[in-house]
Amino acid sequence: MRIPALAATATALTVAACESEPAAPPAPAKEIIVRSDSQKELFTLNELNRAIALKRAVRDFGDPSCLRVTRSGFVGRYKNMDYWTATCESERGVSRDWALFIAANDSVQLRLCRDVAKVGLPACEIKGAGPAEAPAG
Secondary structure, three states, X not given: OHHHXXXXXXXXXXXXXXXXXXXXXXXXXXXXXXXXXXXXXXXXXXXXXXXXHHHHHHHHHOOOOEEEEEXXXXXXXXXOEEEEEEEEEEOOOOEEEEEEEEOOOOOEEXXXXXXXXXXXXXXXXXXXXXXXXXXXX
């Protein structure tokens, strides 16, 4: 007699579970953004000083022929890095567009913009450049 009673109890619990409301989906995890003081400062610089800072990064990490940055701006976040772009003109007048990925420890990864899409990275499209566009962090 115990088997039918257990089966009836199991059936009742199953029906009760099916009729209960589904659990609310978990809240999305809040992204924690860590930035160095140098990274934060890039957002506050005027165009000239930001161009100088990005030119130094381009020259130090990939293109020593970069004479001047003619255009620059913030692209966004990629993984745990700030993503900037800079158009660099060489002494011969040749322009190259660079993608600069800057980590919280101020390390820089540099790629040509024409190559970033080929390897599955976001395009080098400027989203903002000043403090109003700077994400919190």
